[in-house]
Amino acid sequence: MSQSQTAPDPIETQEAGAEVLLRALKEQGVEVIFGYPGGAVLPIYDAIFQQNAIRHILVRHEQAAVHAAEGYARSTGRVGCVLVTSGPGATNAVTGLLDALMDSIPLVCLTGQVPTHLIGNDAFQEADTTGITRPATKHNYLVKRPEDLARVVHEAFYVARSGRPGPVVIDLPKDILIGKAPYVSAATTEHRSYRPQTEPDRTAIARAVALLKSAKRPVIYTGGGVINAGPAAGAAMTALVRRMGYPITNTLMGLGAYPSNDPQFLGMLGMHGTYEANLVMHGCDVMLNIGARFDDRVTGRLNAFSPNSKKIHIDIDPSSINKNVPVDIAIVGDAGRAIAMLAEAWDADPTPVDRPAIAAWWQQIAEWRGIDCLKFTQAPAPGSIIKPQHAIQRLYDITRELGRETFITTEVGQHQMWAAQYFRFDQPNRWMTSGGLGTMGYGLPAAMGAQIAHPDALVIDIAGEASILMNIQEMSTLCQYRLPVKVFILNNQYMGMVRQWQELLHGGRYSESYTDALPDFVKLADAFGGHGLRATSVDQLDDVIREMIASPRAVIADICVDQKENCFPMIPSGAPHNEMILGTDSNIADAGAAKLTDAGMALV
Amino acid sequence: MISPAIRSATISVLVENEAGVLARVIGLFSGRGYNIDSLTVAPVDDNGHRSRINIVTSGTDMVIEQIKAQLDRLVPVYKVADLTLGGPHIAREMALIKVIATGEPRAEALRLADAFRARVVDATTESFVFEMTGSSGKLDAFAALMRPLGLAEVSRTGVAALARGTTII
Numbered sequence: 001m002s003q004s005q006t007a008p009d010p011i012e013t014q015e016a017g018a019e020v021l022l023r024a025l026k027e028q029g030v031e032v033i034f035g036y037p038g039g040a041v042l043p044i045y046d047a048i049f050q051q052n053a054i055r056h057i058l059v060r061h062e063q064a065a066v067h068a069a070e071g072y073a074r075s076t077g078r079v080g081c082v083l084v085t086s087g088p089g090a091t092n093a094v095t096g097l098l099d100a101l102m103d104s105i106p107l108v109c110l111t112g113q114v115p116t117h118l119i120g121n122d123a124f125q126e127a128d129t130t131g132i133t134r135p136a137t138k139h140n141y142l143v144k145r146p147e148d149l150a151r152v153v154h155e156a157f158y159v160a161r162s163g164r165p166g167p168v169v170i171d172l173p174k175d176i177l178i179g180k181a182p183y184v185s186a187a188t189t190e191h192r193s194y195r196p197q198t199e200p201d202r203t204a205i206a207r208a209v210a211l212l213k214s215a216k217r218p219v220i221y222t223g224g225g226v227i228n229a230g231p232a233a234g235a236a237m238t239a240l241v242r243r244m245g246y247p248i249t250n251t252l253m254g255l256g257a258y259p260s261n262d263p264q265f266l267g268m269l270g271m272h273g274t275y276e277a278n279l280v281m282h283g284c285d286v287m288l289n290i291g292a293r294f295d296d297r298v299t300g301r302l303n304a305f306s307p308n309s310k311k312i313h314i315d316i317d318p319s320s321i322n323k324n325v326p327v328d329i330a331i332v333g334d335a336g337r338a339i340a341m342l343a344e345a346w347d348a349d350p351t352p353v354d355r356p357a358i359a360a361w362w363q364q365i366a367e368w369r370g371i372d373c374l375k376f377t378q379a380p381a382p383g384s385i386i387k388p389q390h391a392i393q394r395l396y397d398i399t400r401e402l403g404r405e406t407f408i409t410t411e412v413g414q415h416q417m418w419a420a421q422y423f424r425f426d427q428p429n430r431w432m433t434s435g436g437l438g439t440m441g442y443g444l445p446a447a448m449g450a451q452i453a454h455p456d457a458l459v460i461d462i463a464g465e466a467s468i469l470m471n472i473q474e475m476s477t478l479c480q481y482r483l484p485v486k487v488f489i490l491n492n493q494y495m496g497m498v499r500q501w502q503e504l505l506h507g508g509r510y511s512e513s514y515t516d517a518l519p520d521f522v523k524l525a526d527a528f529g530g531h532g533l534r535a536t537s538v539d540q541l542d543d544v545i546r547e548m549i550a551s552p553r554a555v556i557a558d559i560c561v562d563q564k565e566n567c568f569p570m571i572p573s574g575a576p577h578n579e580m581i582l583g584t585d586s587n588i589a590d591a592g593a594a595k596l597t598d599a600g601m602a603l604v
Numbered sequence: 605m606i607s608p609a610i611r612s613a614t615i616s617v618l619v620e621n622e623a624g625v626l627a628r629v630i631g632l633f634s635g636r637g638y639n640i641d642s643l644t645v646a647p648v649d650d651n652g653h654r655s656r657i658n659i660v661t662s663g664t665d666m667v668i669e670q671i672k673a674q675l676d677r678l679v680p681v682y683k684v685a686d687l688t689l690g691g692p693h694i695a696r697e698m699a700l701i702k703v704i705a706t707g708e709p710r711a712e713a714l715r716l717a718d719a720f721r722a723r724v725v726d727a728t729t730e731s732f733v734f735e736m737t738g739s740s741g742k743l744d745a746f747a748a749l750m751r752p753l754g755l756a757e758v759s760r761t762g763v764a765a766l767a768r769g770t771t772i773i
Contacts, residue, residue, distance in 0.1 A: 130624055135635050139679040142623065159679055193620045194679045319673035322666060 014180040017149055018047040021177065024153035026053050027186055030081045032072060032452055033057070034065040038085020039125060040112025043177035057452060057481060060473035062089050064445035066096020070105045071449030074432045075407055077230055079160050080449065082109040087125030091132060095439060097167045098136040102436025103253060104224055106165035108156045115175040116144055129171045138166030143173065146181035154186040163196025164317040165228055196316065200333030200341055208288070208312045208329050209345040215286035216357035218246045221269065224253030224435070225291015225315060225335045227428045233336035234428045237290065240343045245358060247365060249277040251292045253435045256425035270298040271571050272417040275373035275580060276365055281306050282577035289313045291335040294325040304576030314338045373569045374421055375585045382539035388415065388490045388561040391541060392422040392462065395488060398545050405457040406430065407450045411443040411467030414496035414567045419462040441470030444487060448474055451483045458486070458549060465491040465518055478554040479529035486548050487556045489521060492563040500566045521558035530554035612641070613668045614687045614695050614765045616773050617657040620680035621647050628678050629657055638663065638671050642697070642740070642762035654682065658765050685773035687765050695765040699743045701734045705754030713753045720746045
């Protein structure tokens with residue numbers, strides 16, 4: 001790097017490191033920090049105490065701080081900010097960091113560290129935080145010199161939000177926070193090596209459009225990349241897909257980018273995706289993937305994945321392209337830019353689409369839709385046990401009827417898949433779930449973060465009774481800040497997805513998947529200062545949902561559901577898309593039933 | 605169609621010379637299950653801001669493309685170059701090879717060292733340390749010849765590599 005030696009020195013009057021840190025955070029637009037104090041970060045907490053620009057939300061566990069920041073980031077499109085102490089503070093944050101890495105969520109996590117002269121001495125609450133978090137972050141820093149502090153903070157925010165977003169850790173030794181440090185503004189710092197490509201290659205876009213125009217059985221498959229590219233990218237994509245007239249499916253991470261009640265929308269694809277979405281993927285001749293990564297939950301058995309299609313893959317991360325599935329046209333760039341260029345090229349290309357072929361394709365899709373793969377039967381008589389699908393369906397119907405802005409988070413398991421199947425999204429950034437890492441305990445703190453960002457919105461954590469216990473302590477945070485988050489538990493007393501796999505793959509031996517001593521969730525809500533509700537039969541469900549939503553407080557609604565219900569459709573691990581297990585209520589019993597192989601069992 | 609055959613690749617990576625950068629590269633290889641056959645690293649500019657890492661690895665074309673893409677997305681990486689794919693290149697490494705022997709094997713070791721243009725950098729009446737620079741294959745061949753003659757210890761640097769001609773990464 002050639003830097004002029006005569007350039008004016010940007011260093012201004014020096015302040016304490018902690019002050020410099022907060023100043024840099026303010027310059028980066030941080031309004032909220034989710035954190036938990038401890039010895040190594042006391043100087044930062046002292047600085048926080050003496051200002052009003054940045055609000056601190058005191059969580060009850062560091063993992064929850066990171067998930068809350070994820071919920072904040074995903075519901076706003078901004079960079080989430082976390083502050084934890086050294087040692088256990090940092091190690092508790094690791095799960096959240098990896099969760100954010102896998103789901104490409106921009107975060108900056110500040111971790112305290114022992115003073116520089118004690119590093120490596122096994123000091124009290126010392127951990128090799130940069131070592132531990134290296135594979136769990138997009139990048140991390142250990143600030144060893146006061147003059148690096150402000151620059152590193154600015155760089156961290158740049159790295160977190162640029163290219164494929166992700167979490168960045170800044171490890172801050174206590175002496176750096178106490179000692180004087182110079183301030184530099186973001187404008188004077190430029191990252192030396194990290195310049196991700198965001199502008200797609202125009203010729204590749206033109207080839208993609210030519211291929212899409214020639215398609216007879218096309219599909220558009222989009223993921224979290226379109227969400228991360230911002231609401232405008234989703235809107236532009238929706239407009240383009242409507243002009244194309246092609247079917248579209250979303251990944252779990254991509255739900256909301258395309259209006260789910262639109263007739264061109266096939267529903268979610270993948271392991272618990274719809275019959276029509278998976279068969280379209282299997283049978284298509286041209287596939288356009290925007291911002292999705294051919295995850296194993298989506299592809300099923302790789303060598304049987306969409307065997308006869310030409311594939312176009314648009315991704316901002318070149319390492320996502322040709323990783324699992326070789327593609328014919330690779331386009332590196334920001335999804336928003338790529339969609340804009342695709343739309344321009346699509347409109348400029350006079351070639352008509354093959355209308356008869358597309359009409360025949362839609363006819364085929366209509367047949368597949370006729371299977372009605374998400375059909376379920378809810379016994380209507382008062383006293384009947386509640387089907388979990390019905391509970392989500394009613395929750396959706398009632399929130400839609402009320403018309404309030406609604407954000408949904410989930411934990412991980414059956415309830416998560418049912419939520420993805422039965423709760424429908426028309427806008428991006430309204431759906432937050434742990435997709436890549438599959439972190440139980442994600443939903444409650446994520447809902448907390450979303451509620452902080454949207455105080456007047458309705459924020460619901462669709463949960464299972466097992467997952468919710470993994471971060472239940474955050475009920476205390478909700479009550480402290482009067483956050484009216486609604487926890488909607490589908491309580492079947494089992495780790496439902498584990499139980500389902502044990503039923504299907506392990507001879508019904510329900511090893512350790514039943515919880516024998518659950519808390520009384522109604523009393524638990526009361527104990528935390530929230531409001532507890534319970535529905536045990538179908539006639540109580542609507543009243544409970546309405547009361548839950550109407551309450552100005554944090555609510556736990558314990559919805560006792562059918563314990564035996566399984567989540568279908570299901571592509572078992574190791575099976576291709578055209579071998580799906582369907583629920584008994586759908587209009588055919590069995591779609592060429594997948595054979596469960598040993599190799600498949602090993603795939604988790 | 606991408607070939608499923610395993611090939612060797614010499615990859616050069618230009619990185620910001622900051623704390624932990626080597627750990628990032630090595631962690632990427634171990635974490636994702638890639639092979640490292642050899643790895644060298646040293647600062648390569650005047651002020652020590654940039655280092656060059658040369659990695660010899662092996663895998664199918666798809667895996668090697670993936671390795672390059674993964675390396676390229678590390679934040680402190682400036683550039684990744686596949687010298688094997690990029691055209692003719694020179695890859696050299698240095699070895700120190702200790703042979704402990706007396707009598708005829710000792711004399712034979714010295715004759716072979718001469719034929720291989722290895723230099724004697726240390727000698728006692730019972731041992732030699734040879735210094736030898738060349739391709740990895742040449743070093744392998746020399747070490748194999750020394751084995752029956754009393755090969756006791758080998759220390760190798762790993763590969764340093766550059767493209768031939770005016771090409772730079």
